[in-house]
Amino acid sequence: MNVLVVGGAGYIGSHCVRQLQAAGHHPVVLDNLVYGHRAAVADDVTFYQEDLGNRPAVTKILTEEKIDIVMHFAAFINVGESVHAPLKYYANNVGNTIQLFLAMTDAGVNKFVFSSTCATYGVPDTLPLVEDLPQSPINPYGSTKLHVEHILQDLARSGAISSAVFRYFNASGAADDGSIGEDHTPETHLIPLAIDAATGKRGALKIFGVNYPTPDGTCLRDYIHVDDISRAHIAVFDQLEEPNKFIHYNLGTGKPTSVREILDAVEKVTGLPVPAEEAPRRAGDPPSLYADNTKARTELGWEPQHMDIESTIATAWKWHQSHPDGFADPKD
Numbered sequence: 001m002n003v004l005v006v007g008g009a010g011y012i013g014s015h016c017v018r019q020l021q022a023a024g025h026h027p028v029v030l031d032n033l034v035y036g037h038r039a040a041v042a043d044d045v046t047f048y049q050e051d052l053g054n055r056p057a058v059t060k061i062l063t064e065e066k067i068d069i070v071m072h073f074a075a076f077i078n079v080g081e082s083v084h085a086p087l088k089y090y091a092n093n094v095g096n097t098i099q100l101f102l103a104m105t106d107a108g109v110n111k112f113v114f115s116s117t118c119a120t121y122g123v124p125d126t127l128p129l130v131e132d133l134p135q136s137p138i139n140p141y142g143s144t145k146l147h148v149e150h151i152l153q154d155l156a157r158s159g160a161i162s163s164a165v166f167r168y169f170n171a172s173g174a175a176d177d178g179s180i181g182e183d184h185t186p187e188t189h190l191i192p193l194a195i196d197a198a199t200g201k202r203g204a205l206k207i208f209g210v211n212y213p214t215p216d217g218t219c220l221r222d223y224i225h226v227d228d229i230s231r232a233h234i235a236v237f238d239q240l241e242e243p244n245k246f247i248h249y250n251l252g253t254g255k256p257t258s259v260r261e262i263l264d265a266v267e268k269v270t271g272l273p274v275p276a277e278e279a280p281r282r283a284g285d286p287p288s289l290y291a292d293n294t295k296a297r298t299e300l301g302w303e304p305q306h307m308d309i310e311s312t313i314a315t316a317w318k319w320h321q322s323h324p325d326g327f328a329d330p331k332d
């Protein structure tokens with residue numbers, strides 16, 4: 001399949017590009033590099049530095065590259081920033097995504113895979129999270145993703161676009177060979193922050209909340225390896241052959257891991273202490289979020305291969321050791 005990977009120079013998109021190549025597909029990357037890294041995309045992959053909101057340009061790319069499926073990873077992802085600058089998030093994550101849908105209809109492309117998030121569920125009443133629980137996001141970032149899910153439902157009903165929506169839990173780890181990995185600016189994710197604290201690149205790691213109703217008092221999350229996320233995106237292709245399709249899957253391991261367990265695992269994998277300090281809870285952090293992944297496993301035949309958090313952290317550590325300054329783009 002010819003696949004346009006929108007946001008393919010970002011963390012998850014770049015790993016997906018590699019998995020697409022390994023599976024014999026033909027990825028083409030579109031990214032405006034506002035947060036992505038040109039070096040995250042191999043030289044043998046066609047790369048367009050373009051904004052997804054540029055409808056004529058995207059239509060041209062879709063047509064000329066004979067694209068069969070669009071995968072959409074491009075978004076602003078910083079939850080805290082979305083609270084202070086909601087319009088920035090609605091404009092890019094929803095407004096530009098609508099331009100992408102318009103370009104797809106202009107070019108006659110009708111298959112779509114979307115990066116959504118467990119943040120669309122808000123604070124759940126029951127755990128583990130199953131796909132049909134009510135979605136009630138508690139921040140603008142989560143709301144933007146839910147808006148796009150609703151648009152996709154309407155587009156499926158109308159027959160314009162068939163789509164698969166993946167609600168990721170905490171994307172983690174790096175390519176097994178350490179060649180690409182996570183390099184966000186600013187970084188807000190626990191594992192790279194803990195590794196940076198261990199190597200002295202940052203000060204002590206803040207543990208936000210130590211009195212939650214969890215076994216060790218710190219928040220429980222579900223850390224899913226980025227390559228496992230990518231494999232699910234490819235496993236869903238057959239489902240998109242049907243018209244009027246709208247399907248959605250949780251992508252998590254199903255295993256809750258606490259903040260303290262992550263720090264212990266980082267210490268074990270790196271052999272370095274992780275300096276940490278206790279801090280008050282952050283507003284809007286649910287105590288526990290972890291997936292019921294039965295639907296993806298049964299319907300897609302997908303199994304996460306990195307079930308052990310230490311194996312996921314080991315891939316992140318390999319990346320950090322070989323790329324202490326990340327991709328070190330000229331703009332960084």
Ligand SMILES: NC(=O)c1ccc[n+]([C@@H]2O[C@H](COP(=O)([O-])OP(=O)(O)OC[C@H]3O[C@@H](n4cnc5c(N)ncnc54)[C@H](O)[C@@H]3O)[C@@H](O)[C@H]2O)c1
Pocket residue numbers: 006007008009010011012013030031032033034035036037050051052053072073074075076077092096115116117118167168169170171172184
């Ligand atoms: N990282 C996680 O743990 C996580 C969890 C749940 C959902 N997600 C979703 O997965 C997707 C990918 O996340 P990520 O961690 O790889 O983020 P990322 O910031 O590394 O990648 C996003 C990419 O999109 C590009 N981009 C943004 N706006 C663009 C635009 N207007 N035009 C063209 N390119 C644009 C950026 O340059 C970047 O390369 C996002 O949609 C995010 O909401 C991520």
